[in-house]
Amino acid sequence: MATDDLRVLTSDSHAGPGDAGRTGSWRVLRPVIDYAKCAPAKSGKPSCFYCWLYCPDTVVSKTLQPQIDLTYCKGCGICAEECPPGAITMVEESKFSDEDNR
Numbered sequence: 001m002a003t004d005d006l007r008v009l010t011s012d013s014h015a016g017p018g019d020a021g022r023t024g025s026w027r028v029l030r031p032v033i034d035y036a037k038c039a040p041a042k043s044g045k046p047s048c049f050y051c052w053l054y055c056p057d058t059v060v061s062k063t064l065q066p067q068i069d070l071t072y073c074k075g076c077g078i079c080a081e082e083c084p085p086g087a088i089t090m091v092e093e094s095k096f097s098d099e100d101n102r
């Protein structure tokens with residue numbers, strides 16, 4: 001078989017924080033991480049990071065205590081859905097004070 005027959009066309013894109021503007025202003029629900037349930041925070045070892053992996057806006061840090069950049073988190077809730085131990089809760093934005101909002 002000729003090499004040309006094996007060529008496959010692919011596309012590749014990488015989202016980045018802010019690619020769609022300050023999407024934090026869209027948020028109705030805010031993800032809140034309970035570090036007492038979060039696997040890397042509990043163990044002190046890098047593990048899991050599903051929230052980092054699945055966030056479509058790449059606004060979760062891959063750190064032992066994952067941090068969410070609320071400037072760009074649009075509150076889609078995917079991280080909460082994917083978190084194996086259920087450490088992320090989506091909380092109504094109205095529950096936070098103005099000082100909490102960014």
Ligand code: SF4
Pocket residue numbers: 033037038039040041047048049050051052066082083084085086087088
């Ligand atoms: S998906 Fe849940 S348990 Fe895993 S790193 Fe994120 S917050 Fe922690």
Ligand code: SF4
Pocket residue numbers: 031054055056057058059060068072073074075076077078079080
């Ligand atoms: S709710 Fe979670 S998955 Fe959605 S943008 Fe915010 S941090 Fe990312």
